[in-house]
Structure formats: structure tokens, C-alpha cells
Amino acid sequence: MPEITLPDGSVKTFPGPVTAAEVAASIGAGLAKAALGCRVDGRLRDLSTRLEADCRLELVTEKKRSGELDPDAIWLLRHSAAHVMAEAIIKLVPGVELVYGPPVENGFFYDLRLPEGLALSSNEFAAIEQEMAGVIAADRPFRRVELDAEAGLARVRAERNKYKIDNAERALSGHRHDAREAEAPDAPQVTLSFYATGEPGRDFEDLCGGPHLPSTGRIGAFKLMSLASSYWHGDADSDRLLRVYGTAFFRKEDLASHLERLDEARRRDHRVIGQRQRLFVIDELVGQGLVLWTPEGSILRQELQSFISTELTRQGYKQVFTPHIGKLGLYRQSGHYPYYIDSQYPPLVERETTEALAEEGASCAELTRRLTTGEVDGYLLKPMNCPHHIRIFASRPHSYRDLPVRLAEFGTVYRWEQSGELNGMVRVRGFTQDDAHLFCSEDQVADEIRGCLGLVRTVLGTLGLDSYRVRVGLRDLDSGKYTGSADVWDKAEEACRAAARTLGVPFTEEPGEAAFYGPKIDFVVRDAIGREWQLGTVQVDYNLPERFDLSYVGRDNQKHRPVMIHRAPFGSMERFCGVLIEHFAGAFPTWLAPEQVRVLPVAERSAAYAAQVHAALREAGVRAVLDDSDERLQGRIRDAAEERVPYMAIVGPRDAEAGTVSVRARGIQKDLGALPLDDFVAAVAAEIATRGARRVTERFEAAPAAVS
Template identity: 40%
Template sequence: MSSVESANRTEAGAGEGGKIRLTLPDGTVKEVPFGTTGRAVAASIGPRLAKDALGVKLAGQVLDLSRPLTESGLFEVVTPKHADALELYRHSTAHLCANAVKRLFPGVKIGIGPAIENGFYYDFDPGRPFTPEDLEKIGAEMKKIVAEDNVVVRKEMSKAEAVKIFEAQGDPLKVEIVAGIPEGSLSCYEQKDFIDLCRGPHVPSTGKLGVFKLTHSAGAYWKGDERNPMLQRIYGAVFLTQKELDEHLARLEAAKARDHRKLGKELGLFLFHPWAPASPFFLPKGATVYNLLIAFMRDLYVKYGYQEIITPQIFDEELFRTSGHTGAYRENMYFMTIDEREFGVKPMNCPGHCLLFKSGHYSHRDLPVRYADFARLHRYEKSGVTQGLTRVRTFSQDDAHIFAAPESIGREVLDFLLFLDEVYSTFEFRDVDISLGLRPEKRVGPDEVWDRAETVLEAAIKATGRPYVVSPGDGAFYGPKIDFRVNDALGRPWQLGTIQCDFNLPELFDLHYVAEDGVKHRPVILHRAILGSLERFFGILIEHTGGDFPFWLAPEQVRVVPVSEKFNEYGEKILRRLIGAGLRATIDVRNEKLGAKIRNGELEKVPALLIVGKNEQEAGTVSLRVRGGDEYKDKDIERLIERMKEAVAQRSLRWYQRATGSFSTL
């Protein structure tokens, strides 16, 4: 407890034997004796409330019902409807889980079990992994403990007492945690045959719990460090009502349908082969989207003053020694020996760009120089971390390096943020988490340089007024950065955009420009990407659109569907007109019934189907079926083409009066 905090408490608490003042949500003030329990206060307000109570919240802090109240402040009873109830349920359910595991597997040691989004996890050292059958048994035992309705008791104790308890029950992991906690602030929670070290708070009895499902178990290193032994983590989902739990499980199920790996296969966008692990092949349709993303960025490069360059793939190791990569990044690189010379495949573009910059002479008037490069990069990633398109071993980025005078970094970062905004809004990426990554342990460059870089970045991001979080240790090895993260369908965050400040590379490559004073100065490099890895961006885009790409990106934009072979010729005529207008169009001349052709077009997520039969041929029109089922009769083909071209030119997400993509924030 800080000294300020304890001072406040002394003032507000009025001391032993005095009174404290509780301000209820309706504004009334209740005076109760110091040390009255939350349960007693709830009971004095109403028996129903006391019955529903899970805990109380006093002065912003959630407390057990049994805790004596020792300060004045805003007082609320935490009932199931209260915003903090879920957290309480989740954490208490974690204890419930450990209780059940201890009963069923007496030798199992317990680790930690916090509440997390949607539920909880609990780490155990079981000696062997849990099987799905184990999880079922554990779940059943948990239900039994709920039925027993055991009272949950908070026990404050000394470290010595706690160590004694956990040594006695054979829990060395708990003993280890106790050792790290300062004396005087230690508490345990006991429910009948189970006691666990915990700060609390918890629900008053196990009978309050019950809406949960153990979802899966997986290995997890003790304290998240791979040098530590691996424990078994059980994950559980916990909600207020069975309905919400069911909905959550259904949502997870639905999210699987938008998994980019599944859709990529179904829609024929990309594939993988065991001989090129974690390295995607893009099929024609996937390559179309990929190239359109690049074309999009190229357009904006003109607007934002970037120049595209093309640089080598493989360099003498000398380059990576100079850049520091052989030291800090070696384990992620591919090397080869040719002609008794060591070469490395580039994992990043920056070293090559430095060589290019160094080859010229620059005055302050030439800066900033913004070099963009879509070159393919290769990074060795450990086998367990690769995943679909979101984490691969070869990819290209909308990468660029800005060589700028130190005083113009702020301006450049702000321009970048505008650029990024324009791109993300095109895709309607709304839930973007921004984080400022500060110096990691493993890094190059002196601390004074890091100080400067971190200050400049934070100032720029503050100037935009956007919310952001600071992540110490999350910076690149060569400098601090601002990362932009977007979630995939299953809610896992992925970094897309980034801007990284680098004062080190210009030193290492001895880069300079001539300033107004006629003297050589050191430029600063800003590494930046907006889409980030195009592979990853593609994957995220698939998941956000569910495979329904916006019209301008759809690999096949229009499909002509003749009602029968009799109208193939008319269909071909329409097709030629569409292709002539620059649209990606095909025709379905298979010997199939109309219904089957429509079904196919829908399954392949073609945004526009143009049905042509007797009526259309006679009128010289087409019948438009917009993806999703809307049907519009007798469209004038020229007007339709105009509309489509406009949607492409404006890169609009909706091209025909209605949403074609369902953007989920799950």
C-alpha cells in the first residue's frame, strides 16, 4: 500500500470503533460501524439483495461479502447483473477447477489460475497431460462441488503459514509464488477441502457458480518461460447465463467458418505444400487479390511521396554484419555458402536500402527520401509458431524506409499516420489497437539513442490524439516502434502496420546528408509498413470479409450465367463487353441447370451474377443477381458497367446499395 493510499484510509476510515460512510448508488449515505461486513450491509438494504450478492464494491475495489469494511466511499453490492460479476465468476470458477483436479488427481501440483477474456485458465503440473476424458471428469466434479455449495472463506496469513500449508499439500509452485510476495499482504481462499493462494475476491460459496465449460487443455511453460518446466493449462469458458455461454460457443464455431485457412482452400486462393513449410503458394485468384493490394499501395505511394525501388534478395554476410543482423537476428535468417563465401537471404529490406542511400549524396533539400520495396523476405520461424497466412516464413511487405533529418521525424510520423488511416478506412478496419513498443532486452545501440527515439515516437503519437498503450520491451532490436494490431476471426491479435524509429542503422552504415550549415549530418531511418506482411494482411482480410472481398478486390467480379446453352452466344457477347471494360469476368457455359449455376456462383462468392436468357436477349439487357440473393431484372449493361467501374475506381466496400461483406468484430 502506498503512503498516499494509507493516509487516505486513515482519514476516511475514522479508525477502530468509529463509523464509515457508504454512499449507495442512489446517492443516499449509510453510516455503519467500522469493520461491518459487506454481507451485513447488503442484508440491511434488503434480504433479496443479500441473497443475490456475490461481493461488494467499495471505493472502486471489489471485496468479498465477508470482508470487514474499513473505509468510506461509493458502495455497491455486486449482484450477477453488476459489471464486475463476470470477473468474479470467472476467477472463482478457476478455483473450482483446481478444487476438482485436486480431488480427482491427488498428486497434481497447482500453478496459477487467473480469469481471462471469456473465462479462465488454470495451470497444473499433472505429471502427464490431461486427456479430453480427464476434462469431462473434471467438469463433472466441478458441477458436484457447485451442488455441495461449499462456503468460500478468505484467510489472511503470514508467509510462513502459507508456506507451511502449501508444503504440506505438496504444492512447490505455490511455495515459489508465496516467496515472491511481500509479507503482510498474503491471503488464501478455502472452500471445504481446497485452499489456494489468492488475492481474491471470490463469490461467497461454490453454489453461486455453474455456468462454465472446460474447452481445451494445452501445454504452457511455468511463468511463460521456455526454460521452465511445461505445465498443463486447462481453459474454461465462463458466462453469466447458460444462454450466453452457448452463444459464446456458437460464436466460436461460427468463427471457424471464416478461418482464412479454410476459406483459402475453399475459394482456391492459396495452398501449402509439405516441401515448403509455412510458405504459401498463391493460386491465380489469390495472386489477383495479392497484386491488387500492391497496386493499391502503389497508387498511394505517388500521393504520399514514396519512390519504389527494387533490391537484391541475397547478400554477402558482410552486409548483415554491418547492420547488426548476424548478431541480433541470426537465428531467424537463412544462410548459404557459395564460392566459399557466406551469403544471407534478407529477412528485412533496411540493410539493402542503406546501401542504396549510401551510394548517393544528399543535401537537406533532398530529404526525406522515402524508398518503398515490395521485395520478398525470408525469416526462419520456429515450427510451432507458424500459422496459415498470418505467420509464414516468406512474405513481402508494403515496406518503406524513410531517410529523414532528425528534426522532421515528427512530421513524417504524422504523415504516416494519415496514410495508414486512409488505407485502413478503405477496408473498414475499425478495431485497431495501437501500441508503443519500448526498448527490448536484446538490442543494439546506446541507451541515450533509445531515449531520444522513444521520446520522439511518443510525442508524435500523442499529437494524433489516438488512444494507445505503452508496451515496455516490445520494441524492435534496433529501435522503438508504434504497432497497429487487428484481430483475426478467433480474436487473436496480429500486427499489421508499424512505424519504427531507427537511430542505429545510419550509424552502422555511416549515412549522412549535408545540412544547411554545410556540414555532414546523420539522418534517421523510419522503417514503416501499413498492410505489413501482405500474406498476413490477406489472411486477416479474408477473415474480416468472410471471403466476400469488396468488389474492387474480388478475384472474379462478374459471372455471366446463360439460362441454357441457347443463350451462350449472347452471354459471350456480354462477357466480351465486360472484359473490354476492364472487369474480371467469366461465363458459366457448363451444361447445368440455372439453379446449379447460381449456387456455384454464390458458393464461390462472385459479387455479381448476370443471368441472360430469352427475355434479356430480346431486350438486350442482363438480369443482375447481387451476391447474397438480391435480384434485379432487366439491367442496362452499359449503365451497370459504369456502376461497377465506379466501385472499382473508388474502391468502395459496397458496390450495389447493400453490404457485401459482413464485418465482424468478434
Template identity: 40%
Template sequence: MTDVIAPAAVSLPADGFALFPDRSVVALRVRGELKDLATTIDDLDGVEAVTAGSPDGLNILRHSTAHVLAQAVQRVRPQSNLGIGPFITDGFYYDFGVDEPFTPEDVKAIKKEMERIVREGQRFVRRVVTEAEAKAELADEPFKLELIDLAGGPGSGADAAEGASVEVGAGELTIYDNVNRDGETVWKDLCRGPHVPGTRMVGNGWDLTRVAGAYWRGSEKNPQLQRIYGTAWPTKDELRAYQHRLEEAAKRDHRKLGKELDLFSFPDEIGPGLSVFHPKGGIIRYEIERYMRERLLANGYDVVNTPHITKGDLFMTSGHLQWYADGMYPPMVLDEVVDADGHVSREGQEYYLKPMNCPFHNLIFRSRGRSYRELPLRLSEFGSVYRYEKSGTLAGLTRVRGMTQDDTHIYVTADQVKGELEHSLEFVLQTLRDYGLNDFYLELSTKEEGNPKFIGDDRLWTEATQTLREVAEGSGLELVPDPGGAAFYGPKISVQARDAIGRTWQMSTIQLDFNQPERFELEYTGPDGEKHRPVMIHRALFGSIERFFAILLEHYAGAFPVWLAPVQVVGIPVAEEYAPYLDGIIAQLRAAGIRAEVDHSDDRMPKKIRTHTTQKVPLQLIAGEQDRSGETVSFRFRDGTQTNGIPVAEAVAKIVDAVRTRALVNTAEDLA
């Protein structure tokens, strides 16, 4: 949070601590712009204090820690060259040009140097420099020189390299000096800032997490650098809490659980980022899709289907070949041409694997005349799409090359826009709640002024953005700005969901698009008999089935609600003679649509219980002599609790009801 400074005429001293002796404040926000705490302020009207625990304060702390890391690396490896060092979610990284990769011993030495630099209490001092001065001072830093050349021109700032906006932008160039207690500059770096006042403020709530390779400016054509990742927090306790969350996240890693529970795999024979779902994973996926289809049909959506490939002209019309080609698989020439002599050659149209479904849905809309009476027209498809993600970005099911999107495109009149957006957001939130996600906030992604990536009329962008903002604010959820994060054709609302351990995942997106209908010349006949252009809404609830599968798997740590569990009930006889009795009960459950089976293995009962507990089966039915003679059964739950002597008819009814209500059953109390 930020605390507003009472308006007063004052100039802050160089150490920046006069007004803030508790040192909880790390920077200033001066009429919306972040500034160093040491900035001289003559008019405090519109000035806020940025605390270390606020989102901006955490970013500043982490960026400052990245500078401490960079200085430490150049003490340990004096010949290393500096790349970029931005803050990222929960941490930071810095890229270095080195002759040899960093070893574990290097990392230990770097951490010790970082501790020394923190104790030295160096001050971060900002200087504005000319391009010539910056080049002279950083003559031995080739990557910094390249960034200086890019500053202010095409590809400057965030486009110069991933994370490069922390170094340079379209404005003035600045260098930060690290000044020791004797007033001597002991290190410097090209940087936009701001930074915390000094290295002591970095404190001890940081750690280095891993080392990886990274291509300079994200291109395989450029040199490969060494990237050191770290995390930083205001206190040691917050660091420990974060590390505990990481440990818990590792236990929930969907890639680990997917193998342990036999849900999916990525065979080398198929290729990176292309998954196959095994029987147990397949039934979970089926249930996810089945319930979603029920929701769609109940809410007035029409189901369509489109092919996996298309002529390239379609994506030229939509604009994707101009703006998205790098993320698409290369074209295939598929149409055969027969010459006068009967020779066949493939010299016809170029075809592409589709990276998205919206152009196809536009063609469905355009296939015949449309009336205003048909609108809103909601076209929905579970469409398979293919995107050529870089191999280094692939991450299990959360980042793949082949995926199935639950894609909907809604065509509305201008008067229907706001109401349909409200309907879509309500639909999205309720459906996510049904899958067990309940903690949300919203993100509003807008265009970046002057960026040629964003196409279309500025007036329409302004109108679309304002409409989305009103709908988001009307939901009552927290709304967070995301400048520059819009799609090339329009702004969007993203639903951000927190999982069981507090991590945030981007879930559903709702995008308002005035441009695609224009490019495809979509029209409907209005009540006045004239032709009008519809407005298009892109709505994806899951993003992709694969990614949503992974998120649910980690959210539940593999212990899915009964309705999603691949095996919902397993029968375990106390001895083999009671297996036929359980077979009869399981047959009743199967007749009611429950996925149930009896364990007929030769294992003893305790081992069977351990096996199915490890496999996270939600309900185990145990039967012995007392159950058989009394026509009852005993329940055993995931947490080891047990309920005995339940009449068979009651037991069947409880299980069917738990599936029908999509209950999360882990304990005896959950099924009481």
C-alpha cells in the same frame, strides 16, 4: 469502466463488499496499482473501483477463474503439479504436469468440480511470504519452486515463462489461500494477484474450451505439460455472446475459406508455414499489392528492391543477431574458398535469410552522400522475409515462416519527425479504409525500464515516446498503452482494427528509431554544411501481405468487394443457345479490364447459379430470349436479389464503376 471512489478515510472489511453491495466491483486501483478489494485503505484519495466489465476487471475475473480451474484439477487428479495460469485475450489457461493427458471425461469432471468450488463461496486471501516459507509450503510443486528461484533475479517475472508475471515478479512473494466458510484453507497457489473477493464472484459466465500440450517455460528442452484453456465473462449472457462470435469466426476461418474457394495451400513438400497462392488467391494478392503500390507512388515513396540473403555481418551491425537470432533461420556458409592446389571448400562467410528489410534500406541510404534537400526519403519495398517461428505458433496465413512485408523506411531530419509521423498515420488509416476496414484504435508500445532487451539512450527513448504519444492523441482515436511492447530499437504506434464481427487485429505499425541510424553511421549534409544524423521511421501497413490477405478474407467471409474478387462477373445463359450472346457482353467487360467469364458447363442454370453463389462471385449476368431480343441483361447478386432488363451498355458501365470505386456489392441496392 472505472468509477472513482469519493475520498474518505475508511478501512474495507475482509469480504470487501461494504461499499459495493451490488458486487459489480472486483478490485481496487490504488494510485495506479491494482489491489484486492479486501485491501485495508485508510486514505481513499486516488483510489478507483475496478468493475468486472472493465479491461482490468475482466483480466482479474479470468485469472481468478484459472485458480478455480487449478483447484478443480487437483481434486480430480490429486497428483497433478501446477504450472502457471495467466489471463489471456478473452480467457485464461492453466498448465499442469500430469502422468496422462486429460481425457474428455476428465474435462467434464473438472467442470463439475469448478461449479462446486464456485458454489462453496471460498474467499481468496492474500499472504506475503518469504522465499523459504514459499518453498516449504509448495514443496510438492516443482514448477512453482522453479519460479520462486527465478523471482527477483535475471529472467524473473514475464521473462521467467510466458504468462509467469501473474505468479512472481521482482517484488515480494505472495500466496493466495482459498478459505472456506469455516475459515479453513482448502487450497493455495503462488500468485501476485489480485483476485476477485471469492469464488462466488466467478459466477456462471465461464467455460472450458480446449486442451493442448505446452512446454514448460516455452522451451522444447523442458517437460511437456497439459494446458487447459477457458473463457470467463461477468454474466452468462456475455459468455453466450462470446460463444456466438466464436461460431461466426469459425465460419470465417481463412484456412477453411482458403480451401473452399481454392485460394492457397501449404504443401507438405515445401514445409510448415510456407504458403503457395493458387490462381484465384494470386489475383486477389496481386490487386492488394497493386493498389498499395499506386498509393505509395502517389504519396512520394520510392520503390526499392533487396536480396533475400545477406552476410551475417549486416545483422551484427543492425543488432538483430544479438537480439533476434532465435527468430532467424540458421546460417548458411556460401562463399567458396579455393586453396593453392585448386581445391574448393565452403569455409567463407556465413549468410542468413533475411528476417526484415530495414538493414538493407540503411545500406541504400548510405550508398552515397545525402543532402537535407532529399529528406524525407521514403524507401518502400514488398520484401520477402523468413522467420523461424516455432511450429506450435504457426496459424494459417496469420503466422507463417515465409512472408512478404510491405516495408517502408523513412529518413527524416529531427525537425521533420512529427510532421512525417502525422503524414504516415494519415496515410495508413486512409489506405486501410480503402480496403474496407474502418473501426480503429491506437496502441502505444513503450520500453520496460531495466529490461536489457531495449537498447539506446534513455533520453532519446523518452523523446521518441512523447512524440509518438502527441501524434497518436492528435489523431482523435482512442489510445491504449502497451508497456514493454516496443521493438528493441524504439517505441511504436500500432493501428488496431476491428473487423466485421468485432475482433481486433493489429494492423499497421509506425516505429520511431534513433538507434539504427547510429549503428549504421547514417549521415546527411544539413543547410549549415555540417553532417547530421537522420531519424528513421519504420512503417509497415499490412505487417505482411499473407496476414493481411487472411484478415480481409475473414472480414469479408470470402465475399470480397468487386475490385478484389478473383472472378468479378460470370455469365449464366438460361439455355445454351444464349451463351454466344453472353460471350459478346463478357468480351466487352474483359476489354474494360474486368475479370469475367461465361459458364459453358453442361449444368442446368439453377445449378450454375448455386455454384457461383457458393464461390461468392459478386455479379452474375443472366440472359434469355427477352434479354437477347432487347439487348439487355439481368443481374443476380450474392444475396439472391435480381435486377432485370438492364441495357448492356448501362450494365457494363455499372460494373466498371463498381470496380473503380472499390464498392462492396452484395445486393441489388448496392448497384442501384
């Protein structure tokens, strides 16, 4: 006689086992119709689940009672859509072996193995979608079939699909990789479940832990998105699978708005905007992942660097410059070579050495060996700036009174990223970090970390990237891969934690995410359309000072080991600018905009005055461009608007007469009115100097339409 406790605290008693669906029906017809699944004692289950014992029951509907979407509902929907897609694909491509089809953040995928010699292309999506639409229109129920382990395994084995056999074996041994329920990871199942999309024995059936929607008809809208490949078990040495991505929603409008969001992201893509606004190019003759900054993009970067430099100077950093390469021995000592050998450009070896080796008939393997041992020396494109900065620190004796020593450099480093990882400006092979290394005593670590965080706050705040969080990467206590003693680590981790707390932004602690030489703090910023980007990092390092035997003389006249802090709060100029392009969708704040004001004479007879306005702006340090082409004014306004120029100064005979300019501001589709030329120049200059704290548009807010 189960007693069912509902979320409102009420208890319903039934004379015998009931299904969740029946409980829903006993509450109301509306709920019975809306119910998609249920949570039994917090675990997501089918609506058809039989409740035999006392439990807490929550019925899952599209929206929670509070009105927000229930993530479990969308999970059920997408998991079910994955089954429908699998059925459609199997029907259209006989011989396909299904592997694994879970819901994911924005949809679902199904991994499959195509028969030898067969390919699937996105051209076939329409046919698959049509097939799926048929299954959905038929509104077939999802039926769970549960077999004991032996019978279930026998059945899966009979299908001769090694992937599903593996899935079944893993489920029975507790390794369910599609685990969602809290109970899951290590609780072996004692049964295997299959889900039929319709009638067991007649319709499509798939080994699956469930749960699912009551029926296919609940899938309101879906779309196949893309094809990709994946590895079985995520293992590069294992089978390659074809992954078909799709997404599904309860309503067509939700799918439409999802697609609209994707479009918006595509419109903001820094590669698209970067090309349209000519901010950077990546040229295949120069090389993959190597960014060429155009004059326009260079302004953006230079403005950011100047801003950051100003803040660094304010915080007592000293700027340095170091070369792009260094001798291999330097990196052997730091440990970067050969430990990270796979992610470095190969070493440069002197010509005579190469020739001697060739004469000797040495193999590549032999060369590599000698480079590693130091029998052969060479140069390395620097993968990090720290060794160079360390040598600057070591070039003179230091007293405790000097500390902290803060060496900053916009340092360009080169890393051999896998070609498949490269992405526009945000994942590249040569990039300039806003790097600095702080050499300090142990008791200065916390303050120095706080200083780094302050810098981040200032810069991100100015850019309107107000939403960001912090990840504190701590060591994994069970692993021995770290250098340094436990108490030093404890101190460093506590310093990171304490510093993160003072930031006043959300932070998470992630054990196992520390660098091998120390804990770190990563910054993850959220851009204007809600995407997260990992930018910079602050890392505490006890290892390199040891390796380079760094020291300072303490108050006690003894040598002491400094602690190093590595910090690149914005990661790299490439990634940071790429993120900013997307954040601003190319509409940069005036201080960053490559072109700040466009001067537009109404017609040729105003050319002389326009030239005067142009000159006055340039004189004041404003990046102004004069467009005196004989396009009509409308056309030139359109051009400037599309190029996202912050301000247009439109001048005609009336302005020439009165010594004014008529102002248009980006994003405001009208003439704001006229300002005296000097006022306008001063207002633009002030907006630039204050990095947007004061704005030209303020001049028009007090008295809108003062001048028409």
C-alpha cells in the same frame, strides 16, 4: 462503529463489525440475493468480508447499476470456476499437483502437474464437467481461511506441493503473480489465505488470495475448452505444466453466445476460407511457413499492392527492387548478423569453402565462429530490406535538396520463426513487407511520420478497417540498451508522439517498447468481429545511418548524417491478406475479389448471349467467369453465392431480347432487376475503379423493382 459509505454517497452506520453480505441485506433482499462480492475502498473482496472500520463499499452484482456487466463479477465467477475445476480434476486424477489457476480474458485456466506417466486428454472433459456440475449443484459456499504466515507456510509445506509452497513464499515476499488488486505487486502479505469449496477441513481447499463468489451455485454455465502446456513461471527451462482452459458465465445464453462467437471466428479463419476459396496453400514439400499464392490469392495481393503503389507514387516514393539474398558482411555491418542469428535461416556458404572446411575437419562451431568474424564469408537470405536500400542510397551522393529520399519495395524477407509460432498466413517464415526507407534530415522526421500515417489512414479507410489504434513505443529510461544520444531520442519520441496525436485515433505510449535504434509507432487494427491485429510499424532510426556512414551535403556544404525511417504500414502482404480474409469473411469488395462477376445463362438457348455479356465484361477489364454448365440455374446461383462472387449477371431469352442482364448482388437474396448490358458493365467498372465508393447496387436503390 463502522461508517459505510455507499456508491450513492449515503452512509450507513453499524453498531459493530458487519459483513458486506449483511450490509447488502440491510439495503434490500433483492440486493442481498444478487450480490456476488464487494469492493472495499476500491479493492475486490469476498461478500463475507468483515468490515470493521469506516470504508467505502460497493456491492458487486452481475451488472452495474448502469446496466453494463461488471467485469469484477465475471472475474469472481471464473476464478471460482477454476477452483471447482481443480477439485474435479483432483478427484478424477489422484496425485495431480495444482499450480496456479487464474481467470483470463475469456475464461480461466488451471496449471497443473500430472503424476509421472499420467496424461489427461480432452476425452476426459465430459467426466470433469460432470464432476464440476455436481459441485455446482451442491451450491457449496466458498469459505476463506486465513492463517498467519508461519502457520500458513507450515500447512502448505505439509502438502508437499512445491508449486504451492512457491506460491505461498512469493505471496509473502510480495511477488504475487496472480495479483489483481491495485495494492498488490510489491506489498508483501502478512497472512496466507486458503479457500474451501464448502466446509474447511472437509471439502476441497486451495491456497488462494481470493476473492470468490459466495457459493458454487452462482456458476450458471461453464465449459472446459482446451488443453495446452505451459512453463512454470513462464520459464522454458523450468517444469512443464499442463494447462486446462475453461470458461464460465452467469447464464447459459451467455455461454452459448460466447461459443457462437468462437464459431464465427472459426468460420472466418483465413486458413479455412483460404482453402475453400483456394487463395493460398502451404505445402509441406515446399516448407513450413512458406506461402504459395494461387492465381486467385495472387489477384487479391496484386490489387492491394497496386493500390498501395499508387498511393506511394502520389506521396513521392520511388520503387526499387533488390535481391532476396545478400553477403553476410552486409548484415554484419548492419548488425543483423549475428545479433539476430537465431531468427535467420542459416547462411549459404560457397561449395568450395565448405569442402575446404570439411577437409580441414572444422566443426560446425568453428564454421559459425568464422562466419561471425568474417574469416569465412557467405550469403544470407535477407531478414530485412534496409541494408539493401541503404546501399542504394549510398550509391550516389546526396544533397539536402534531394531529401527526403523515399525508397519503397515490396521486399520479401525470410526469418526463422519457431515452428510453434507459425500460423497460416499471419505468422510465416517468408513474407513480403510493404517496406520503405525514408532518408531525411532531422527536422523532416515529424512530417515524414505524418506522411506514413496518412497512407495508413487512406488504405485502411478504403478497406473499411476504420477502427484502429496506435501504440507509440518509447525507450525505457532505465535501460542502457539503446543507441543514440538522449536529446536525439527526445526529439524522435516527441516527433512520434506529435504525429500520433494528429491521427485522431486512440494511442497509447509504451515505454520500453522502442526498437534499440529508435522509437516506433505500431498500428493495431480491429476487424469486423472485434479482434485486434498488429499490422504495420513506423520506426525512427539513428543507428543504421551511423553504421553505414551515410551522409548528405547540407546547405552549409558540410556532410550531415541523415535519419532513417523504416516503415511497413501493413506489415506484410501475407499477414495483411490473412487479416483481410478474416475481416471480410471471404466476401471481398469487388475491386479485390478474384472473381467479380459470374455470368449465368438461364439455359443453353441463352448461351450465345451469355458469351456476349461475358466478353463485354472482360473487355471492360472486369474479372468475369461464365458458368454455362448444365446444372440448373438454382444450383449455379448457389455455387456463385457460396463462392462469394460479388455480382451475378443472369441472362435469359428476355434479357437477350432487351439487351439487358438481370443482376443479383452478394448478400441480397433476390433478383435486383435488369439493367441494360452497357450500363451494367459501366457500373461494375465504376465500382472497381472507385474501390467501392460507387456501387452497382446504387442503380437499384432509386427505383427498386423497376424491372421485374
